[in-house]
Amino acid sequence: MRATSPETSQALGQRVRKPRREWQGWQFVGPFALVFVFVFIAPLAFALYLSLFQNRMVGGNSFVGFENYVAALSDPQFWNGFIRVVLFLLVQVPIMLALALVAALAIDSARLYASGVFRMVIFLPYAVPAVVAVLIWGFMYGNNFGLTANINDLLGTDVLRPFSGQWILASIGNIVTWEYIGYNMLIFYSALKTIPAELYEAAEIDGARGFQVIKAIKIPAARGAIVIATIFSIIGSFQLFNEPNVLKPLAENVISSYFTPNMYAYNLSFAGQQFNYAATVAIIMGVITAVIAYVVQLRGTRKEDR
Amino acid sequence: MFNLNKGPRRGRGAAALAVAGLAAMSLVACSTGPGAGAGAGSASDLDAALEKGGELTYWTWTPSGEAQAEAFMKEYPNVEVTVVNAGTATDQYTKLQNAITAGSGAPDVAQIEYYAIQQFALSEGLLDLSSYDFGELEDKYTPSTWSAVNLNGGIYGLPQDSGPMVMFYNTTVFDQFGLSVPTTWDEYIATAAKLHEADPSKYITNDAGDPGFAQPLIWQAGGHPYQADGTDVTINLQDEGTKRWADTWNQLLEPGLLSDIPTWSDDWYKALGDGSLATIVTGAWMPGVLESSLPEGAGHWRVAPLPSYDGSAATAENGGSAQSVIKQSKNPALAAAFLRWLNSSDESVDVFLENGGFPSTTAQLNADEFLNATPEYFGGQEINKVLVDASANVVDGWEYLPFQVYANSVFADTVGQAYANRSDLNTGLLAWQDNLITYGNSQGFTASE
Numbered sequence: 001m002r003a004t005s006p007e008t009s010q011a012l013g014q015r016v017r018k019p020r021r022e023w024q025g026w027q028f029v030g031p032f033a034l035v036f037v038f039v040f041i042a043p044l045a046f047a048l049y050l051s052l053f054q055n056r057m058v059g060g061n062s063f064v065g066f067e068n069y070v071a072a073l074s075d076p077q078f079w080n081g082f083i084r085v086v087l088f089l090l091v092q093v094p095i096m097l098a099l100a101l102v103a104a105l106a107i108d109s110a111r112l113y114a115s116g117v118f119r120m121v122i123f124l125p126y127a128v129p130a131v132v133a134v135l136i137w138g139f140m141y142g143n144n145f146g147l148t149a150n151i152n153d154l155l156g157t158d159v160l161r162p163f164s165g166q167w168i169l170a171s172i173g174n175i176v177t178w179e180y181i182g183y184n185m186l187i188f189y190s191a192l193k194t195i196p197a198e199l200y201e202a203a204e205i206d207g208a209r210g211f212q213v214i215k216a217i218k219i220p221a222a223r224g225a226i227v228i229a230t231i232f233s234i235i236g237s238f239q240l241f242n243e244p245n246v247l248k249p250l251a252e253n254v255i256s257s258y259f260t261p262n263m264y265a266y267n268l269s270f271a272g273q274q275f276n277y278a279a280t281v282a283i284i285m286g287v288i289t290a291v292i293a294y295v296v297q298l299r300g301t302r303k304e305d306r
Numbered sequence: 307m308f309n310l311n312k313g314p315r316r317g318r319g320a321a322a323l324a325v326a327g328l329a330a331m332s333l334v335a336c337s338t339g340p341g342a343g344a345g346a347g348s349a350s351d352l353d354a355a356l357e358k359g360g361e362l363t364y365w366t367w368t369p370s371g372e373a374q375a376e377a378f379m380k381e382y383p384n385v386e387v388t389v390v391n392a393g394t395a396t397d398q399y400t401k402l403q404n405a406i407t408a409g410s411g412a413p414d415v416a417q418i419e420y421y422a423i424q425q426f427a428l429s430e431g432l433l434d435l436s437s438y439d440f441g442e443l444e445d446k447y448t449p450s451t452w453s454a455v456n457l458n459g460g461i462y463g464l465p466q467d468s469g470p471m472v473m474f475y476n477t478t479v480f481d482q483f484g485l486s487v488p489t490t491w492d493e494y495i496a497t498a499a500k501l502h503e504a505d506p507s508k509y510i511t512n513d514a515g516d517p518g519f520a521q522p523l524i525w526q527a528g529g530h531p532y533q534a535d536g537t538d539v540t541i542n543l544q545d546e547g548t549k550r551w552a553d554t555w556n557q558l559l560e561p562g563l564l565s566d567i568p569t570w571s572d573d574w575y576k577a578l579g580d581g582s583l584a585t586i587v588t589g590a591w592m593p594g595v596l597e598s599s600l601p602e603g604a605g606h607w608r609v610a611p612l613p614s615y616d617g618s619a620a621t622a623e624n625g626g627s628a629q630s631v632i633k634q635s636k637n638p639a640l641a642a643a644f645l646r647w648l649n650s651s652d653e654s655v656d657v658f659l660e661n662g663g664f665p666s667t668t669a670q671l672n673a674d675e676f677l678n679a680t681p682e683y684f685g686g687q688e689i690n691k692v693l694v695d696a697s698a699n700v701v702d703g704w705e706y707l708p709f710q711v712y713a714n715s716v717f718a719d720t721v722g723q724a725y726a727n728r729s730d731l732n733t734g735l736l737a738w739q740d741n742l743i744t745y746g747n748s749q750g751f752t753a754s755e
Contacts, residue, residue: 056748056749056750057429057749057751058749058751139572143566144573144577145572249571250568252514252516252718252722253514253515254726257715270400270403271715271716272709273749275407
């Protein structure tokens, strides 16, 4: 209702300016604000607070300023994990998003028989809890008795070693792709669904054929969704934890305690009692992730505006 | 309801949890009370506390935990014990350490493996039980288990079970390939080579690198890599005994005579079942595990003493736990009384035995019925005689680090690399040593080589 005249809104404003404060606004915002402060602001603030201290087994707690940050930024184990997730991000995310886009376009093309079934089957892995999914894959990856062992036996080779140093990142990438393809497909598919039918009609009249329609209409229309999915995937990659952590007992020597930054933070705090340092690592990763996600968003939306 | 002022203060526990990360755990917030357990008390307090009654929480993953608690409550109806399985081993230690750090939420009594006791005792988490005259209970236990709870002049728990190392072997495989049971490590290596040569799909045993396995073997070899005197810690993973183990194990690792299947994995049970692994070198608590988890192995397995370096009987403890009273307990006398009953009374230890445990109390270990048992699973062999013999041959003088839980968590990062590359274990041990010294110093210890 933008029709309110300046006079009435001014009059309202004067009436509102009473000595008693109005609490209605707070009551609407309150439930959200309460939860927000508890689960979002407070942990962040506490992590920041923790990261400025050092609690030793002998000698207790002491304020150390930015010492933890200096240590973390020059910690080879931290950067080792960081580079690993960046590599993972650069390889796995494009593959997963491309496959998800192809799946979404296929379902959207209306040429697929029983597309509803396809949609469900591709989405199904996302409904399996990540830990359970990784356990299932862990069985299949078994070097000696798993599915890969059977394939190796069948081919008479010893090539497939999912738990070896060379393969492990690809093995994890495979699991993550399997898990999240359906989720990303749904994001893309819902974006494609919003394209008005008139556009297709116009394209047909202009003589555009299958791939031209995809290139000129569908992909540009899905750009926003692609940017969003990319940001989610970047965050997901930087937070890689479940998959390597569940597989660790099966490949103890290959998946180190600092395999990813999140695993490093987890092991620092829970195996090493270094809560302060773990908080520091978590904050640094949070900042890096936020910066990269922001850059991607800026670039993505700028292209969209053009 | 919308009082936001309350927010930050009450959110603290939740905040700590979120920072520490990722796993969900139960950490009760809101209280900062230091707990009542100052540790002052005497033996007479215990019986009074049992009479008066109260409530206790007991964290354990022992299969018989629930049954033991019920038997206790039957005997002492005024006491109510809540048994909680808060996870196995390190999962539980994480929760326990968090509760101790947070100042509340810890149980009254908790199960802790021997290797981790020193760490919890040092961080002021456990109650010293010597003021309740627990020292008088010493004679009830095997020397090696008693020394594991007796640290720095205090008594930080009572032993539940023990795991003197022995060798389980698959007699069917041994017969098939005409192997004789090795009594020394040299013979063991020769047997390993002979078996693997005869059938490359078979291995003498598996070892993918496991600190809970390597350290007892170092212990058996006469190694004393860790010496702690207060906060002065010496770490020498190249002392004579440690080197002896590493040089011996290299002869199995480097030529590929060890299977790299991780112990306790699904593949491992399959490999044990189909005869791919001819021996298991492990603690005396293994029979119960085999019977329940490997039914297809019935009749195939036998027990022999652990191979030694010079042919004379020597072994070490692999695993085993004690129960300890947590300092935070609001009712330390009652907790101590429960613990005393739990790990020293015949009623309780018998329940533990029925569930397949291997106790630490000499009375049960030396009972005729126990010694003469001939379980069918082991082809009627009197296995307990071999196991009890082992419990008397544990090399003494072993000490764990005061930060052993951390040390074990970085074993794979360091020594594990030698396993992965099938290269010299001594190199891996040195890397581990460097890591531990750095960590020790960063935690305020004076750690040196």
